[in-house]
Amino acid sequence: MADLRTNFVGIKSPNPFWLASAPPTDKEYNVVRAFQAGWGGVVWKTLGEEGPPIVNVNGPRYGAIHGADRRLLGLNNIELITDRPLQINLQEIKKVKREWPDRAMVVSLMVPCDELPWKQILAAVDETGADAVELNFGCPHGMSERGMGASVGQVPEYIEMVARWCKQHTRMPVIVKLTPNITDIRYPARAAMKGGADAVSLINTISSIISIDLDNFSPMPSIDGKGSHGGYCGPAVKPIALNMVAEIARDRETAGLPISGIGGITNWRDAAEFIALSCGSVQVCTAAMTYGFKIVEEMTTGLARWMDEKGYRTIEDFRSRAVGNVTDWQYLNLNYIAKAKINQDLCIKCGRCYAACEDTSHQAIMQSKNGKRHFEVLDNECVACNLCVEVCPVEDCITMVQQTTGTDARTGRKVNRDYANWTTHPNNPMALKAAE
Amino acid sequence: MAARVEGIAGRRLDKAQYAENFADLHPRLTGHEALVEADRCYFCYDAPCMTACPTSINIPLFIRQISTGHPKNAAKTIFDQNILGGMCARVCPTETLCEEVCVREKAEGKPVKIGQLQRYATDELMAEKKHPFTRANPTGKKVAVVGGGPAGLACAHRLSMHGHEVTIFEARKKAGGLNEFGIAAYKTVDDFAAREVEFVLAIGGIAVKTGKAFGKGLKLKDLQHDFDAVFLGMGLQGVNALGAKHEDADGIEDAVNYIAELRQAKDLGKLPVGRRVLVIGGGMTAIDIAIQSKLLGAEDVTILYRRGPEHMKASAYEQELAQTKGVKIKHWVQPKKVLTKGKKAIGLKCDYVKEVKGKLEPTGESLEIGADMIFKAIGQTAIDVTGGALALSGGRIIIDAEKRTSVKGIWAGGDCVAGGQDLTVAAVDDGRRAAESIHAYLMS
Numbered sequence: 001m002a003d004l005r006t007n008f009v010g011i012k013s014p015n016p017f018w019l020a021s022a023p024p025t026d027k028e029y030n031v032v033r034a035f036q037a038g039w040g041g042v043v044w045k046t047l048g049e050e051g052p053p054i055v056n057v058n059g060p061r062y063g064a065i066h067g068a069d070r071r072l073l074g075l076n077n078i079e080l081i082t083d084r085p086l087q088i089n090l091q092e093i094k095k096v097k098r099e100w101p102d103r104a105m106v107v108s109l110m111v112p113c114d115e116l117p118w119k120q121i122l123a124a125v126d127e128t129g130a131d132a133v134e135l136n137f138g139c140p141h142g143m144s145e146r147g148m149g150a151s152v153g154q155v156p157e158y159i160e161m162v163a164r165w166c167k168q169h170t171r172m173p174v175i176v177k178l179t180p181n182i183t184d185i186r187y188p189a190r191a192a193m194k195g196g197a198d199a200v201s202l203i204n205t206i207s208s209i210i211s212i213d214l215d216n217f218s219p220m221p222s223i224d225g226k227g228s229h230g231g232y233c234g235p236a237v238k239p240i241a242l243n244m245v246a247e248i249a250r251d252r253e254t255a256g257l258p259i260s261g262i263g264g265i266t267n268w269r270d271a272a273e274f275i276a277l278s279c280g281s282v283q284v285c286t287a288a289m290t291y292g293f294k295i296v297e298e299m300t301t302g303l304a305r306w307m308d309e310k311g312y313r314t315i316e317d318f319r320s321r322a323v324g325n326v327t328d329w330q331y332l333n334l335n336y337i338a339k340a341k342i343n344q345d346l347c348i349k350c351g352r353c354y355a356a357c358e359d360t361s362h363q364a365i366m367q368s369k370n371g372k373r374h375f376e377v378l379d380n381e382c383v384a385c386n387l388c389v390e391v392c393p394v395e396d397c398i399t400m401v402q403q404t405t406g407t408d409a410r411t412g413r414k415v416n417r418d419y420a421n422w423t424t425h426p427n428n429p430m431a432l433k434a435a436e
Numbered sequence: 437m438a439a440r441v442e443g444i445a446g447r448r449l450d451k452a453q454y455a456e457n458f459a460d461l462h463p464r465l466t467g468h469e470a471l472v473e474a475d476r477c478y479f480c481y482d483a484p485c486m487t488a489c490p491t492s493i494n495i496p497l498f499i500r501q502i503s504t505g506h507p508k509n510a511a512k513t514i515f516d517q518n519i520l521g522g523m524c525a526r527v528c529p530t531e532t533l534c535e536e537v538c539v540r541e542k543a544e545g546k547p548v549k550i551g552q553l554q555r556y557a558t559d560e561l562m563a564e565k566k567h568p569f570t571r572a573n574p575t576g577k578k579v580a581v582v583g584g585g586p587a588g589l590a591c592a593h594r595l596s597m598h599g600h601e602v603t604i605f606e607a608r609k610k611a612g613g614l615n616e617f618g619i620a621a622y623k624t625v626d627d628f629a630a631r632e633v634e635f636v637l638a639i640g641g642i643a644v645k646t647g648k649a650f651g652k653g654l655k656l657k658d659l660q661h662d663f664d665a666v667f668l669g670m671g672l673q674g675v676n677a678l679g680a681k682h683e684d685a686d687g688i689e690d691a692v693n694y695i696a697e698l699r700q701a702k703d704l705g706k707l708p709v710g711r712r713v714l715v716i717g718g719g720m721t722a723i724d725i726a727i728q729s730k731l732l733g734a735e736d737v738t739i740l741y742r743r744g745p746e747h748m749k750a751s752a753y754e755q756e757l758a759q760t761k762g763v764k765i766k767h768w769v770q771p772k773k774v775l776t777k778g779k780k781a782i783g784l785k786c787d788y789v790k791e792v793k794g795k796l797e798p799t800g801e802s803l804e805i806g807a808d809m810i811f812k813a814i815g816q817t818a819i820d821v822t823g824g825a826l827a828l829s830g831g832r833i834i835i836d837a838e839k840r841t842s843v844k845g846i847w848a849g850g851d852c853v854a855g856g857q858d859l860t861v862a863a864v865d866d867g868r869r870a871a872e873s874i875h876a877y878l879m880s
Contacts, residue, residue, distance in 0.1 A: 068475030068503065070468075348539040351481025367481070393478050394543065 002307035003314045004300060006040070008280040009173040009198040009258050011131045013104035015300050016271065016315055020262055020283035021045050021108035021134060021177070024293075026082055028092035034098075037293035038300060039103025043201075043283060046081035046136045047089055049111040049121060054083040060221035063210035063230065072290045076210040078221065078228055080142045081110055086124070093126040104281070105129075106175065110136040110148050113158060115165045122152070122170040132172050136164060136199075137188070138179035139205025140231050153179035156191035160212035163195025173198040175260060180237075181207050185244040189254045199258035200248065201283065203241045205231025234286035238264030240279060246326045249278040267295075275315060276322035291371040299360075309395035330422040337403040337415055338384040340364075340377045346397040349373050353388035353398060361387050382386030440735060443808050446708045448733025454704045457731035460551060461622045461783065462526075470556045474503035476540060477548045484537035485550060487639060491518035491859065491865045494589035495534060497552055511561030512568050514554055516869070519593045520586050522562055522632050523615050525555035525735055526623045526859045529720075531753040533861070562631070567638040572599035576610035579876045580605065580663040582654070582839035584644060585613020585848030586860045587669030591874075592865030596641035598875045603663070604642060611637075613671060614851075615860065617696040620724040622731070629699075639665045650821035660845060663688075665874045666842070668848040669867060678716065680719030680784075687781035691715065691725035691813035696726060710809025713737045714784055716726050716771055717813030718748035723755065725811045726763045738805065742770040742796060769803060770796065774810065783807050818852060829854040847874055 017411040018041040019025050019034055026045040034042060056079055065074045082089060097105040107130045111117035125133055136143075137153030144150040152158045159176060165176045176192035178185060180203035192200050207229050212221045219227025241263020246256045261279030265271050266287040268348050275280050276408060287295055312318045331429075342353065342365075354375050357365040364381035365388065368374055384400055394400045407414050441448065449457070463468045465473065477499040485495045493514050499713045501510035506842055514521035530536075537546030569628060569649055577600045581588045584606035592602040610616060617631040635863040637644065649670070659666045676684065687710070709732040715722050718741040730737045741748060744767050747753060754763060775783040783806040787798040818831035827834045827842035832854035839847045849859055849866025856866070 069472045085520075348543040349484070350478040350539040351483075352478055355481040373482075373484070 002304040004314055006028035006281055011104045014042035016281045017296055017299050018281055018283045021284040022285040023051040024288050028096055031096050034293045035100045035103050038296045043106040043108050043134050044093055046110045048081050049117045050086050054080050055081050056080055057223050059223040063220040073284050075234040076208050076230040076232045078141050090124055090128055094418040097129045104131055106132045106134050106135045108136050118165045119169045134175040134177050134405045136177050138177045140181050140207040146285045148311040150179040150181055153180050156187045159188050159191040160195035163192050163305045167196040175199045175201050177204055178202040179204045185247050186251045193254055193257050201260035203244055205233045235264045235266050245277045248398045251328050268299045275319050278320040278323050313388045333415045333419050339379050339409050340388050340398055342375055342398050346394050351354040352391045356387050356391045379396045444708045444710045447705045458621050460625045462629045463550050464559055470502055473549050474499045476860055485534035488533045488537045490862045495516045507557040507560040510557035518878050519590055519636055522558040522863045528618050528861050529751045537868045562635055568598050569639055575599040576764045577664045579665045581667045582848030582854050583670035584611030585671055587863035587867040590666045590864040592642045593636050594868050596639050598607035602642045604644045605648035605654055606646045607644055611644050617699055617839045656822050656825055665868050666846045669850040671851045674818045676814045676817055677811055680771045682776050685774050685776045685781035688810045689813040691721050709734050711735045712807045713809045714807040715739045715811045715813055720750050722813035723750045723758050725813055727758050727761045730761050730763055740769050741767050759848040781810055826874050838873035839866055
């Protein structure tokens with residue numbers, strides 16, 4: 001049986017599944033229920049500095065996009081950091097950590113951009129016996145207007161500065177949570193590293209307007225007829241998160257920087273993909289908010305079974321295995337030839353491949369043969385774009401088949417099995433000339 | 437619990453039981469169910485369902501319109517091709533038309549529920565009580581439509597849309613044809629047929645004259661004289677004979693007539709039905725009368741058909757529906773003689789038959805089955821009501837692709853034409869196509 005235990009920058013947990021800093025981790029009651037359900041750890045919902053509690057709106061905080069059967073695909077929220085008194089949160093963190101010593105207890109923090117407030121709150125968290133802190137530089141709404149959250153995360157210099165303060169004032173590992181609302185995620189990651197952060201976690205939510213009410217023309221969720229941008233999360237953001245994680249994992253400067261992966265993780269498979277891109281733990285929120293805490297059972301058993309089937313004994317056995325395969329376009333093998341192939345036994349003749357190819361792509365699929373409805377790929381037109389594969393409603397009906405011998409019917413060129421990429425391509429004016 | 441009274445009797449059930457038995461066979465989908473079902477449609481290229489639909493409704497489009505929250509646009513898409521789309525959604529044998537060729541039928545044996553989605557959409561728009569079409573400017577042309585059934589209504593509606601004045605001549609007391617007087621009651625509850633006629637006529641420009649039929653004062657010559665064009669859609673008037681001895685005994689009924697009575701009955705308890713009922717035939721009418729006899733409280737209902745299940749005109753789905761309702765279907769038996777006691781029919785003597793070189797031959801075995809009531813559901817026949825004016829084939833009017841008869845200025849469609857499918861939806865298609873042809877003719 002696979003061993004799911006993880007040790008992420010010294011934070012130990014029985015499995016890599018942590019609940020992300022968010023409503024599910026706002027208080028003892030929720031966190032204890034989460035631990036009872038089997039979650040490996042939590043990042044306690046962001047604490048702010050001592051003082052009058054945070055005020056949230058009294059109207060709706062969430063909006064969502066749904067699939068046809070109300071499957072929640074993307075969620076957006078305008079909730080702020082914890083609105084409970086700091087001391088109560090600290091007492092509860094201490095109590096829960098004492099009662100659940102084997103679980104990861106990370107505390108998310110967000111205070112103004114001065115050294116003193118950071119120093120003070122770190123001392124208070126130190127007291128609780130928590131395993132680590134996560135600096136919330138990502139929250140895109142509300143707090144960012146007050147100079148915190150994403151407004152810090154969008155300025156690499158601030159990240160570096162705050163990270164450095166934190167490392168000076170605490171014994172605990174420091175994780176910097178990054179905002180995706182930035183053009184190049186590598187800059188804030190490098191800044192966190194320079195500031196001495198032990199790890200980064202990403203992505204936080206993406207600035208978003210989930211929808212417009214076409215009756216009153218208010219953005220949703222609507223507060224008395226007005227709406228504000230919120231933070232977008234859930235299954236829909238996973239591809240964005242995977243890319244940002246990969247960018248950091250393969251960047252020369254940040255390679256090896258521990259990453260806690262966040263963004264649309266809904267099941268074991270999503271988690272495995274983040275881990276394959278080097279994440280040492282994964283954080284989940286929307287899936288738990290949609291289905292409740294019990295989904296972690298599917299995640300742990302699913303990941304374990306897959307590891308068993310693949311022969312991976314520990315998480316480390318497959319962690320980072322995908323990083324080396326993420327490359328730039330210019331290094332992709334231009335001599336790799338593939339053609340779409342439609343399995344006629346599986347084809348149900350819906351013609352979606354034909355419509356997609358004929359209307360929007362390369363006119364490489366025929367729609368009839370001998371007067372009968374029949375869909376077949378024309379190798380002399382097929383560029384192997386994969387669109388037909390993706391629009392086909394039948395799994396594995398259309399596949400991409402590599403051509404390893406003969407001539408490419410489309411180009412008339414002989415298949416060359418040697419690797420060759422754009423950097424040496426004759427059409428590239430910047431091509432590197434082979435050494436004479 | 438049905439009262440086990442011997443012979444033919446009414447009030448076999450209590451009031452509540454009649455209501456339950458004759459309730460909607462397929463209650464309409466809820467909004468959420470419709471969205472989920474609509475999402476199953478793949479929006480096929482050159483969709484097979486659309487090709488299979490006799491009225492060529494753009495099915496992928498209307499389903500997509502449902503899925504994006506506009507069932508009324510979906511209904512408009514349906515009505516563009518088939519103004520009786522509401523009834524067709526209820527009575528079309530979709531299992532042998534659109535849903536049979538749905539790619540999901542092939543993929544998983546579960547086609548998209550096109551019929552139910554069509555009903556959902558059309559119900560939404562019809563509830564609005566606002567007619568979705570407007571008439572073109574008046575052309576000053578007048579068209580006579582004989583028969584107020586599906587073919588006639590579809591033809592009249594399209595003609596009116598093009599700005600012509602239409603007069604429908606209907607033999608019965610109200611329009612609707614088999615939608616009103618045929619078809620199983622549980623497929624069209626809450627007086628839907630009459631409401632649909634009202635919906636169609638709401639476009640305006642269509643006058644309905646009831647009690648008018650050929651042979652009852654109406655003359656084709658007069659129509660030709662008084663109108664710029666004539667459309668004939670009067671259905672079939674005759675009923676096939678059984679050819680068995682004592683066919684005229686008491687207790688033997690034409691299913692078509694009985695169903696017409698049932699459809700108009702205000703109190704189903706007043707409809708007498710046998711305790712043991714036999715139905716002769718293999719089409720939709722046989723299934724409809726058998727099921728409804730059962731629903732009226734008959735204890736045993738048996739359909740007798742002279743060939744095998746695969747030869748029945750009723751679809752496999754309809755056969756199964758009958759069997760689920762407790763109807764027994766006996767195959768390869770042919771009625772030979774009605775058994776009588778005095779003037780009353782008390783059963784049937786049948787021969788077992790087999791097929792030899794395409795023809796039925798007795799096997800030599802026979803069978804006697806007792807019954808209080810025997811329904812003939814062996815098909816309707818055409819009677820030439822036009823007085824030999826038109827070219828016929830097998831008694832039915834010969835038409836071309838544009839639904840023109842052999843006589844200039846006269847079109848025909850529905851069950852009275854040769855080569856038809858005897859389906860509501862096919863009649864609607866005839867009517868609409870004929871109207872387009874008439875319009876082109878009148879405007880040229």
